[in-house]
Amino acid sequence: MEINKPYLFIDIDDKKFTFLAVEYNEDFNFKELDSLNIESAGVEDGKIIDTQASIKIIKENLNLIEKKIGYTFKNATIINNQYNFSCINISGFKKLSGSQISNEDISFILNQIKKNVVDNQPHNSLIHLFNSNFVLDNNNLTNLPIGLYGDLYSHHLSFFLLPKNDLKNLKLVLSNCNINIERIILKTFAERIEKIKSITNKDFSVFIKIKHDRSYISIFKNLSYIYSETFNFGSDIIIKDVSKLCSLDLNTVKKIFQEVNFLKNSDTNKNENYLSKNYFTNSTYRKISMSHLNDIISARVEEMVDLIYKKNINLNHISNKDKEIEINFQDENIYKNLQYIFKKEFPINDVVEFTELTQDGHLAPCLSSAELIGRGWEKEALPIIQTKKSIISKIFSTLFD
Numbered sequence: 001m002e003i004n005k006p007y008l009f010i011d012i013d014d015k016k017f018t019f020l021a022v023e024y025n026e027d028f029n030f031k032e033l034d035s036l037n038i039e040s041a042g043v044e045d046g047k048i049i050d051t052q053a054s055i056k057i058i059k060e061n062l063n064l065i066e067k068k069i070g071y072t073f074k075n076a077t078i079i080n081n082q083y084n085f086s087c088i089n090i091s092g093f094k095k096l097s098g099s100q101i102s103n104e105d106i107s108f109i110l111n112q113i114k115k116n117v118v119d120n121q122p123h124n125s126l127i128h129l130f131n132s133n134f135v136l137d138n139n140n141l142t143n144l145p146i147g148l149y150g151d152l153y154s155h156h157l158s159f160f161l162l163p164k165n166d167l168k169n170l171k172l173v174l175s176n177c178n179i180n181i182e183r184i185i186l187k188t189f190a191e192r193i194e195k196i197k198s199i200t201n202k203d204f205s206v207f208i209k210i211k212h213d214r215s216y217i218s219i220f221k222n223l224s225y226i227y228s229e230t231f232n233f234g235s236d237i238i239i240k241d242v243s244k245l246c247s248l249d250l251n252t253v254k255k256i257f258q259e260v261n262f263l264k265n266s267d268t269n270k271n272e273n274y275l276s277k278n279y280f281t282n283s284t285y286r287k288i289s290m291s292h293l294n295d296i297i298s299a300r301v302e303e304m305v306d307l308i309y310k311k312n313i314n315l316n317h318i319s320n321k322d323k324e325i326e327i328n329f330q331d332e333n334i335y336k337n338l339q340y341i342f343k344k345e346f347p348i349n350d351v352v353e354f355t356e357l358t359q360d361g362h363l364a365p366c367l368s369s370a371e372l373i374g375r376g377w378e379k380e381a382l383p384i385i386q387t388k389k390s391i392i393s394k395i396f397s398t399l400f401d
Helices: 051-069 103-120 164-175 193-197 236-245 250-259 262-266 290-310 332-337 339-345 359-375 391-400
Strands: 006-012 016-024 030-039 075-080 086-095 124-136 139-141 152-163 180-186 204-210 215-221 224-231 323-329 352-356
Touching (some): 006 359, 016 359, 030 359, 075 164, 075 359, 086 103, 086 224, 124 164, 124 224, 164 180, 193 359, 204 290, 236 250, 250 332, 323 332, 332 339, 332 352, 339 352
Parallel strands (some): 075 180, 204 323
Antiparallel strands (some): 006 016, 124 152
């Protein structure tokens, strides 16, 4: 990494393209030089579907940044919001028979793991690789145990991969903008970096993001990203349920969610509490009780929480006291109005924090990625920066280059 040289970060999202230019000092801290947040084009589900549309808008806005800071970029780090990445958790073992663990032992295990993943994932490319656990003679360790004596060592890793063809399309777009991709960072990782760094009293961090049309869950163990999954439903499915079962058009339902206090109405007499006549024309008015609305919403929320959280086998072994849960909503009205319904569906001892996706949050993944590139990430086995490499990072740089 060169000091006082501009570096570029681009967040490729369905809705927005975000550009961030930064400059690092000798301590690997960075300052923001310029940023842009614009409507995206040619992207769907995080994948390039129209190269010319994407090239045009990236070129135009890249030129704006370059002119403003007086620098022409040749490389960029891309924050990718693609949904169909693969997450694979896998372990390798080595019998030690009372000997010391050496660099060669680690290399042996990692070569085994690499072969397993490569042989079984011919159509995917590795994006992230995290050390999730080191186990020596059934004892969980926090650091790589090189030099320690033992009988059996196991090394647990989490792989995150993207389809090769999707990456080729992304590289095609950027190359036509005269940009080489230096590194790709998954947005589900980038947007959690600052949060999980601040967690000191929990071993696990569970992040659930509910957008309009999709939902995600990401699980972190200490500082390791160990699991992520995408679901093809979001908060819009709740609105559609109410629309269908109450015979109301979608715009009316959205207005109801914006104006009605569901928590307040849930505590009143169910037999006397009905949806206001203001939501109907004279010819369409009918009595719809708030209890009926709450039942419809609760049924769908229960199903969502079941699929995303309760039935997730990756959480079965984690006790309530060891994890922190955050649920992030894209829809402001869902965030304000339905928190209490979501909260009821979680086990009573779970500590759940509710947050809203704000407009200011669009730049956060780029800022977090800039810090990541500058300082590295101690639990990531695949090296991020050239200036700071652990022993295991050096090994992986030869295995996966």
